[in-house]
Amino acid sequence: MATAQDTLEIGVLVYPGAQLAAVHGLTDLFAVANRLRHELGALERPQLRVCHWSETPDRQLQVTFDTHPGTGHQVRAMIIPPSLTQAPSPELLERYRANLRQWHGDGALLVSVCVGVFFIAASGLLDGRPATTHWNFAQSLAERFPQVQVEANLPLLDDGDIITSAGLMAWTDLGLKLVERYLGETLAAETARFLAVERVSGGQQPGSVFSPRLDHGDEAVLKVQHWLQGSGARDVSLTAMADCAGLEQRTFLRRFRSATGLKPTEYCQQVRVGRACRMLEFTNRSIDQIAWGVGYQDPGAFRKVFFKVTGLAPSDYRRRLATRAG
Missing domain, CATH: 3.40.50.880 (Class I glutamine amidotransferase (GATase) domain)
Incomplete structure (x- = not known):
């Protein structure tokens, strides 16, 4: 059994x-x-x-x-x-x-x-x-x-x-x-x-795809995860996340990393980059517009985070998607 x-x-x-x-x-x-x-x-x-x-x-x-x-x-x-x-x-x-x-x-x-x-x-x-x-x-x-x-x-x-x-x-x-x-x-x-079916998604994306851990059983952390996914992790702070969880900041940091395997800042980066990937694939917005759209005031900082997460520059990510689609 x-x-x-x-x-x-x-x-x-x-x-x-x-x-x-x-x-x-x-x-x-x-x-x-x-x-x-x-x-x-x-x-x-x-x-x-x-x-x-x-x-x-x-x-x-x-x-x-x-x-x-x-x-x-x-x-x-x-x-x-x-x-x-x-x-x-x-x-x-x-x-x-x-x-x-x-x-x-x-x-x-x-x-x-x-x-x-x-x-x-x-x-x-x-x-x-x-x-x-x-x-x-x-x-x-x-x-x-x-x-x-x-x-x-x-x-x-x-x-x-x-x-x-x-x-x-x-x-x-x-x-x-x-x-x-x-x-x-x-x-x-x-x-x-x-x-004998062709996959529309999966295995075709040139960068990483974020699949958050949701089965860890920590209800306070899960509440914050749902909030971050819903808000696109825009305009969030450690204080706001800890308040959402109802925990003291140091306790929240420890439990969040234990539950998700990521620091809160790393998690927010993953959420934002995931949304940026979607914009790069399905819109004609410029890289700067996408950076602002996912919550980065500095497009240069966005490019650095995007490369850290996916291993590609945003322009290269879009170019590879276009090549695969063609």
Whole structure:
């Protein structure tokens, strides 16, 4: 029997109207990744445990399918699949609001495909944050949730603790993105090769991609992480972060580094550079404009930090992306 220590739980929210092809396709994709993990001898990596979460008749969420039954549940990522019908109704969205906030507050990565983003938006967790969705629903998302920064031109938007994707069939690439995050680039590439699908993301970025640690269990630090991801780590200070955590500064510094593996300043740099990478890829803004946009008053300082994090100058990063796209 598998234990909680050697498995990593990925939940799939099976709401009324959810696209079952995505639900079962993701389950199969992670099963392939698990088999390749074993065949390639990557046993230091966790097994991916997939659980389908559905409502009971009295509207309580419970697990209705589990690839590793018999142990307790600690959801590390919750996927909200697409629907073949239309954008979810306000009543349906409200039914899952508290659960999504609870999972996110406990350190779970929230992941959506197509209209699945409406569930995250309805929880309030995307207020002031960027998100993508299918082009057909972008206007509706923006109108219903005006505090969400809708970026419908992006096929997949990884914002650290929330990942949104646009296309109805984007669940394949999103599944591979999670395999890359939890099992590594090699297993993600091998899974894609076995399934004969081309990856839209992952393995193509010339610089590093920041995947923050969210499963450390320190609620005070996690609260600060969510705040930094939501604000883009702009205009923050050690005092403000310690106040957010409700801790004395020295205690906060120690616990933050222990939980995340980074100093608060390093973490903020990672968040800002991640957003800069997205701007370099999907906008025509100048390097200076991007520097200001992610919170650096001195573009020269931004260039130094960007090189430190990615190993590339911003102009080289953009040039390599253009070369790969061509």
